Amino acid sequence: MENETRKYHQSVLLNETIDALMPESEGIYIDCTLGDGGHSEAILKASGPAGRVIGIDADPEALAEAEHRLESYRPRVRFINSNFSALAEVAWKEGLSQVNGVLLDLGVSARQLDTEKRGFSFRRAEFLDMRFSPSNGVTADEIVNSIPEAELVDVLFRYGEEPRARRIASSIVSARPIKDSMHLAEVIKLGSGYKFGKIHPATRTFQALRILVNQELEKLEQALVSATSILINGGRLVAIAYHSLEDRIIKNFIRSSSNLERINKKVIRPSKDEIQNNRRSRSARMRIAERHAG
Numbered sequence: 001m002e003n004e005t006r007k008y009h010q011s012v013l014l015n016e017t018i019d020a021l022m023p024e025s026e027g028i029y030i031d032c033t034l035g036d037g038g039h040s041e042a043i044l045k046a047s048g049p050a051g052r053v054i055g056i057d058a059d060p061e062a063l064a065e066a067e068h069r070l071e072s073y074r075p076r077v078r079f080i081n082s083n084f085s086a087l088a089e090v091a092w093k094e095g096l097s098q099v100n101g102v103l104l105d106l107g108v109s110a111r112q113l114d115t116e117k118r119g120f121s122f123r124r125a126e127f128l129d130m131r132f133s134p135s136n137g138v139t140a141d142e143i144v145n146s147i148p149e150a151e152l153v154d155v156l157f158r159y160g161e162e163p164r165a166r167r168i169a170s171s172i173v174s175a176r177p178i179k180d181s182m183h184l185a186e187v188i189k190l191g192s193g194y195k196f197g198k199i200h201p202a203t204r205t206f207q208a209l210r211i212l213v214n215q216e217l218e219k220l221e222q223a224l225v226s227a228t229s230i231l232i233n234g235g236r237l238v239a240i241a242y243h244s245l246e247d248r249i250i251k252n253f254i255r256s257s258s259n260l261e262r263i264n265k266k267v268i269r270p271s272k273d274e275i276q277n278n279r280r281s282r283s284a285r286m287r288i289a290e291r292h293a294g
Helices: 014-021 038-046 060-069 084-093 110-114 140-146 149-160 165-175 181-192 203-214 216-230 244-256 272-277
Strands: 028-031 052-057 077-081 099-105 231-241 260-262 285-291
Touching (some): 014 038, 038 060, 060 077, 084 099, 084 216, 099 216, 140 203, 149 165, 165 181, 203 216, 216 244, 231 244, 244 285
Parallel strands (some): 028 052, 028 099, 052 077
């Protein structure tokens, strides 16, 4: 009964993901960003009775949620605490040289935004951590309170595509020390000159810091190479991005790969109904590719 009342992250483009992966019994699938396990649950249902899922997540709290949700599917599912960039290594350690499908659902989950206290959200006063894996790398706090202003401008422009990067960076440096996530959001709001519109004035800055802290773009490129290397002939790669930087990397990688064939010529977006039911899905963009011997 606990599963019925427990609130999980609402998986984006869920039906489209299953249609794209075409799960089958005996198939093996890697969910590179397991999160709360929604996509993996759907894959396990569609690939019954013998399909298997290897679920990877850098966030140990996400793994704990997914293990709870998917308990009834053991032993068909494995939970691995690792970064998705190491997916090929994870597969090899599991005794797998090839898999039928790979899913990359990028970005931050609703649970991380709403319940964790790592500074992903600018709506609460939290320590500016922003690491997916709490034991790895520098924190966002170290970045906003220590790097030179010119370097901060570059970070905001490169990873957040923030047109007012100079103005915001200057405001941050002037306000140091930045105490927490809410303080940072307030500094950006006052210093950027933005009026509230569809997105909060701090959205692009928080995105930029999170991407830098977790080296998301570099690890995405590594993951795409790894995924291609372990897909069977005819296996599917499904990638869901939430901003143009990720989507551009995925699109260009598929186009330039001699081993991947684009399945969808145009990017797949959520339906109006899905966006209405889950506002966080509105920026999602799905691309699908199939592995062929090159």
